[in-house]
Amino acid sequence: MTAITQRRRDSLRRYFSGLALEETLSGFLFATPFVVGFSVFIAYPMIYSIVLVFQNWDLLTPPVFVGLNNITKVFRDPVANLSLYNTAFYTFLAVPVQLGISFLLAMALNQPIKGRSFYRAGFYMPMIVPVVASAVVWQRVFHPEFGLMNEVIGWFGMEPRKWLWDPALAKPAFIFMSFWMIGRQMVIFIAGLQNIPQSLVEAASIDGAGRLHQLRHIIIPLMTPIIFYNMVMAIIASFQIFAPAMLMTNGGPQNATLFAVLNIYRNAFEYYNMGYASALAWELFVIVVGFTVTQFYVSRRWVYYETG
Amino acid sequence: MSTQKFSRRQFLLIGGSGVAVAALAACQPQAQPTTAPAKAEPTKAAAVGPTQPPAPKKQPDVDFFAWGDPVDVPAWNKVAEMYTQKTGNKANVTIGATGDFYTKLQTMVAGGTPPHLSSFQGWEWQVFADKNVLVPVDDQVKAAKLEDIFIDAPGDIAYTQRKGKKYLLPIEHPTMLMFYAKKPFQDAGLPFPKDDWTFEQFLEAAQKLTKTVDGKKQFGYQANGIWARDIHWMRNSGKQEFDNLIDPKKSMFAQPELAEIIQIVASDVYYKMKISPTPADLEGGANTIDTGNCAMKYEGPWYFTRLNNPQLRDQKKAVEFDVVIMPKYKDASRPHRCLTSGVAVLRTDKVDATWAFASYLVSYEGNKAYSEISGRLPNNPKGAEQDWVPRIKELHGVANGRAFIDAFKTSVVDVVGGVPRSKIWNEAAKPLGWDPLTLGTGKAVDVLPKVDTKVQELLDAYWATQPKS
Numbered sequence: 001m002t003a004i005t006q007r008r009r010d011s012l013r014r015y016f017s018g019l020a021l022e023e024t025l026s027g028f029l030f031a032t033p034f035v036v037g038f039s040v041f042i043a044y045p046m047i048y049s050i051v052l053v054f055q056n057w058d059l060l061t062p063p064v065f066v067g068l069n070n071i072t073k074v075f076r077d078p079v080a081n082l083s084l085y086n087t088a089f090y091t092f093l094a095v096p097v098q099l100g101i102s103f104l105l106a107m108a109l110n111q112p113i114k115g116r117s118f119y120r121a122g123f124y125m126p127m128i129v130p131v132v133a134s135a136v137v138w139q140r141v142f143h144p145e146f147g148l149m150n151e152v153i154g155w156f157g158m159e160p161r162k163w164l165w166d167p168a169l170a171k172p173a174f175i176f177m178s179f180w181m182i183g184r185q186m187v188i189f190i191a192g193l194q195n196i197p198q199s200l201v202e203a204a205s206i207d208g209a210g211r212l213h214q215l216r217h218i219i220i221p222l223m224t225p226i227i228f229y230n231m232v233m234a235i236i237a238s239f240q241i242f243a244p245a246m247l248m249t250n251g252g253p254q255n256a257t258l259f260a261v262l263n264i265y266r267n268a269f270e271y272y273n274m275g276y277a278s279a280l281a282w283e284l285f286v287i288v289v290g291f292t293v294t295q296f297y298v299s300r301r302w303v304y305y306e307t308g
Numbered sequence: 309m310s311t312q313k314f315s316r317r318q319f320l321l322i323g324g325s326g327v328a329v330a331a332l333a334a335c336q337p338q339a340q341p342t343t344a345p346a347k348a349e350p351t352k353a354a355a356v357g358p359t360q361p362p363a364p365k366k367q368p369d370v371d372f373f374a375w376g377d378p379v380d381v382p383a384w385n386k387v388a389e390m391y392t393q394k395t396g397n398k399a400n401v402t403i404g405a406t407g408d409f410y411t412k413l414q415t416m417v418a419g420g421t422p423p424h425l426s427s428f429q430g431w432e433w434q435v436f437a438d439k440n441v442l443v444p445v446d447d448q449v450k451a452a453k454l455e456d457i458f459i460d461a462p463g464d465i466a467y468t469q470r471k472g473k474k475y476l477l478p479i480e481h482p483t484m485l486m487f488y489a490k491k492p493f494q495d496a497g498l499p500f501p502k503d504d505w506t507f508e509q510f511l512e513a514a515q516k517l518t519k520t521v522d523g524k525k526q527f528g529y530q531a532n533g534i535w536a537r538d539i540h541w542m543r544n545s546g547k548q549e550f551d552n553l554i555d556p557k558k559s560m561f562a563q564p565e566l567a568e569i570i571q572i573v574a575s576d577v578y579y580k581m582k583i584s585p586t587p588a589d590l591e592g593g594a595n596t597i598d599t600g601n602c603a604m605k606y607e608g609p610w611y612f613t614r615l616n617n618p619q620l621r622d623q624k625k626a627v628e629f630d631v632v633i634m635p636k637y638k639d640a641s642r643p644h645r646c647l648t649s650g651v652a653v654l655r656t657d658k659v660d661a662t663w664a665f666a667s668y669l670v671s672y673e674g675n676k677a678y679s680e681i682s683g684r685l686p687n688n689p690k691g692a693e694q695d696w697v698p699r700i701k702e703l704h705g706v707a708n709g710r711a712f713i714d715a716f717k718t719s720v721v722d723v724v725g726g727v728p729r730s731k732i733w734n735e736a737a738k739p740l741g742w743d744p745l746t747l748g749t750g751k752a753v754d755v756l757p758k759v760d761t762k763v764q765e766l767l768d769a770y771w772a773t774q775p776k777s
Contacts, residue, residue, distance in 0.1 A: 059418035060439040079739075144588040145595075165588035165747060254743040269411040270734055 052278040059272055070279035080280055082255055083263035084287070086171060090259065091238035094175040098234055099227065102182040106189030107219075120190070124183035135247040138177050139164070149173075164249050167256040174244060174257060185230045192226035193219070224303040232295055239288050260284050367397040367661035373413060375427035375649070376403040379610055383681035390677060391668045399425075399665040410730075417441055422654045424662040425669075428476055430467025430648040431722055431729045437470045438726060443653045444473035445663070452667050457675075457687040463646025463719035466554050477670045478650040480684040481692070483715045484540065484608045485631040485644075486510075487615070492517050492526060492603035501604075503633040503711060507544075510604075510635040514583040517603040525595060530602035531577045531584035533746040535737040536729065537606055539722050540645050541573045542566050544637035555725040557771060559763035561741070562756040569637070571752035574745040587746050600627050606634070608647060609685050609712060612704040626705075633711050646719030650687070685712055726770040736762035 053070055057063035074080055109120050126134065141148045142163035150160040163173045196219060204214050220227075242261040245251060251258035251266070264284065268277035374384040381403055388399045402423065404412050410432055416422050422441070436442050449455060457478050458468055468476040486501065493500055496517055501510070514528030532538070542549060545565040550556030560566075577584040585595035585602065597605040598614055605611075620626035636642055651669060653662045668674045670687060679686040679696060683703070686692050697709040722729055741759040744750025 058439075059414040060436065060441055139591065143591055162588045165586075165591075167747070167749065252739075252743055253747050254749070255739050266734065269408065269415075271731060272414060 049278040049281060052275045053282060055275045057274040059274065063275070066275065070276045073276060074279045074283050079255065079258070080263060080283075083258045083260045084284075086256070086258055087239055087241070087260040089171055090174060090178075090241060091235055093172075094178045095231065095234045095238055097175070098178060098182050098185060099230055101179055102185035102230070103189050103223075103227070105182070105186045106193055107215075109186070110190055110193045120187070123186055126180045127183040131243040132247060134180070135244050138180075138244070139248055141177075142173055164257075165253055167254045170249060170253060170256040174241070177244065178238070185234065188226060188230055189223070192223050196222050221304045222306075225305055228295070228299050228303045232292060235291065235295070236288055239284065239291075367395070367664050368658055369398045369400055370424040370658055370662045370665050371400050371402060372651075372665065373402050373404050373416070373423035373426040375409060375429075376405045377610065377682075379613060379682045379684070383678045383684075386681055387669055387674045387678050388665075390674065391665055394668070395664070397661070397664060417654075422656060424656050424658050425651050425653055425666050427479075428650060428652050430476060430646070430650070431724050433476055433652050434470055434724050435726065435728055436652070436654075437475050441655055442475050443655050443659055444475055445477065445653060445666075446474045448663050448667065449474055449477075454667060454670065456689070457670055459689075459716070461646065461717060461719050463721045464648050464716075466721035466724055467646060467648040468650070475652050476648070476650045477652065477666055478648050478687040479670060479675065479678065480609075480649055480687055481716055482608045482610070482647045482649075482685045483644045483712055483719055484537070484606055484634075484647065485711055485715060486604055486634055487597060487607045487611065487629055487631055488604045489597055489600055489602070489615075490628045490630065491600060492528075500630065501632045501635075503708070503714075505632070505635045507635045507637040511581070511583070514577075514604060515581060518583045525585070525589075525601065527585050527595060527602045528583040528604060529577060530590070530595075530597050530605040531573060532606055533574060533578075533587055533742065535733055535742055536722060538570060538573050538742075540606065540634055540643075541569050541637070543643045543645075543720055544634070544639045545569045546639045550723055553721050553723050556723060556727075557767060559760045559767060561737075561759045561763065562753075564753075565638070567752040567756050570741075570745065570756065574742055575748060575750075575752065578746065579748040586748075597629075598627065609683060609700070612683050612700060612706065616704045618703065628705060630706055631708050631711055633715055641718055643718050643720045644715040646716065646721055689713075726774065727766050731766060732763055735766060 052063065054065060054067060055063035056066050056070075105123060109116055109123070113119075129137075140146070144150060144160055144162045144165065147163070149163060154160065161169055163169050200218050200222075201214055204218055209217065240261055241259050242265065245257045245259050245262050246265070249257045251262050260280070261284070264277050264280045267273045267280060372384070372388065374380065384401045384403070388401045392398050404427070409427070413423070413426055417436075428436075433442060437444075449458075454477075458464065458474065459478075459481055464478070464481060468474055468478055488501060490500065493513075498513055498516060501513065510529075517526065517528035519526050539549075545568070547560075547563050547565045549559065549561045549566065551558040551560060561570075578586045589595045593599070595601045597603070597607075615629050616626040634642065634644060651666055653659060653666055656662070669678070672688060672691060675687050676691055676695060678684070679691060680699070683700070686696050692713055693710075697713070700706040700709045723732070736759050740762055741752075741755045744755050745752060
């Protein structure tokens with residue numbers, strides 16, 4: 001017993017001695033800005049929002065405990081369900097097409113074509129345009145009278161549409177708009193394509209594989225980790241769509257573009273139902289996390305890791 | 309002489325420590341925190357003695373959270389500057405964007421750092437008063453002899469008082485009238501509308517003024533397409549959307565008389581009569597009265613400068629216009645909407661100093677300067693008739709400015725109570741009623757019962773939290 005206590009004391013003394021103590025302290029101090037920032041701006045609000053889920057709070061009077069009321073309301077509220085439907089509609093139609101277009105673009109811009117850097121920069125450019133500016137631009141594109149979109153469909157003899165003012169077309173318009181923002185995915189795909197060993201492609205070529213066979217049996221399998229990464233990130237980003245809907249349609253027409261985050265924002269900062277907004281936020285969090293975990297689980301069947 | 313150099317490690321260590329200390333310091337409460345409103349004693353402010361405007365004695369600085377309409381911003385700053393020159397005291401003006409003004413205010417209150425004085429629209433402050441965030445100012449108003457800024461009209465009383473106590477100090481007493489651009493009437497050979505015109509004459513004129521000239525659309529009327537701005541039409545049907553306009557308990561949108569007028573002004577004007585640009589047509593601002601493409605629009609005095617002012621006239625971009633009382637419909641008393649707005653004192657530890665500035669802001673001198681810069685209708689009859697009416701004629705060419713003052717005499721409140729108008733609009737009237745109507749996808753008789761159901765839910769939820777009287 002005494003020997004064990006002595007060993008423990010020695011261990012603690014070594015731990016807190018000179019250099020070890022200094023290094024431990026330095027480590028903590030180096031990490032302090034992040035730890036403070038994370039604690040104050042992320043962890044604390046998240047934890048506090050869990051507390052708020054069980055309370056009603058209008059910002060003006062102290063919160064009132066309401067038990068599970070906000071959670072049950074989440075499942076009964078038709079507007080919350082509609083916002084989830086809108087978000088799912090947007091995500092599941094936009095993401096596959098985004099991935100397809102960005103992959104094809106990456107393939108094209110990985111070829112030794114003239115002005116390749118210029119095109120790459122051009123397709124990435126929308127990513128650095130402020131959201132507000134791009135929202136204004138797209139409002140003009142979809143304008144029913146003067147918009148570019150109606151001009152283009154007019155070339156094919158189609159009638160002008162109201163796009164953002166038509167409940168049936170507003171979501172498809174947002175999906176179309178999202179294709180403008182594929183620069184990041186494209187750049188990551190290009191990086192992935194450049195990492196594919198040319199020896200494999202050449203070997204397949206010698207064995208008589210054509211371009212399509214090379215694509216199907218070599219390039220796509222080797223790109224699956226990148227496709228998976230882009231897919232996970234794109235789905236998470238799509239679930240969080242907010243600014244364009246807030247700026248361009250404010251959730252309308254007839255709640256056709258009321259996405260989940262916009263609904264959370266409205267409940268929190270327009271209706272001042274902080275507790276209910278917290279419940280909605282946690283519902284979305286659970287959905288996104290659940291979906292991401294499922295993707296990781298399913299990825300075992302189709303994602304190929306060379307080291308795995 | 310030895311030179312001691314920092315190693316990279318030491319530099320990062322010191323830097324990290326500094327950032328951490330700074331971050332922790334930033335989390336500390338302010339040096340002079342304001343009193344948290346929820347914790348303040350309700351009777352404390354009432355016990356504070358009144359102060360004569362302008363305050364001659366040295367007062368601590370106060371923070372004024374001001375409504376950020378572009379026409380108001382220079383006016384707020386000018387009056388604050390005048391106040392400092394006159395008294396030596398200081399009011400710090402913080403401009404709040406109009407889009408999320410109340411969100412920011414509510415967040416400041418929640419964070420324990422409320423401003424000392426805030427702008428309010430007449431229909432938005434009641435929730436704050438009910439939650440004990442605002443200070444009643446009856447005693448101070450009486451002592452300062454500022455009673456003449458309160459008008460004895462039902463709409464104005466509802467917008468400045470709550471449960472018998474004055475909270476809102478009016479900055480302006482506007483109402484809204486029909487604006488008409490003169491050129492379309494002259495081009496069509498139509499006489500300008502007169503104050504005794506009828507709803508049928510309005511529709512007839514709008515139809516005659518709607519046409520296409522050289523491939524360019526001209527509309528007779530620019531509909532607003534929102535409940536608040538259709539309230540005028542609804543009330544002139546002789547009916548109202550609630551059992552009471554102050555603290556309503558029952559939603560009554562689906563009455564036949566209301567459905568009839570709402571169908572016309574929120575939908576038929578776009579899709580059946582086609583006398584107004586649709587919301588989609590309005591996007592981009594080409595088809596508006598501002599460009600001369602619409603002949604008439606329901607607006608308020610804040611719109612003058614957009615249509616006609618000396619600079620626009622110099623640039624040959626001015627739209628010559630005038631105003632007229634809204635047309636007669638079914639209610640012979642021709643009620644107009646009251647849109648009083650002003651400032652209210654928040655319950656902080658600087659009520660005296662806040663009152664000193666607030667009373668100067670709404671005094672004849674302060675309000676005159678505010679009105680001259682912003683173009684808004686003054687808060688006192690003397691200023692309105694003697695100063696404002698001649699001024700808007702000179703600056704904006706408005707010959708019938710007195711119509712605003714006459715219309716205000718029959719003014720009615722939109723609706724005030726524990727469920728704010730904005731909440732009724734956002735959660736019920738817009739998505740369930742006005743969206744389908746203005747998009748042409750629903751009929752008033754079909755959508756208004758749905759609006760009633762949702763509004764009733766909101767009212768019931770509010771009344772469920774109130775003590776039974």
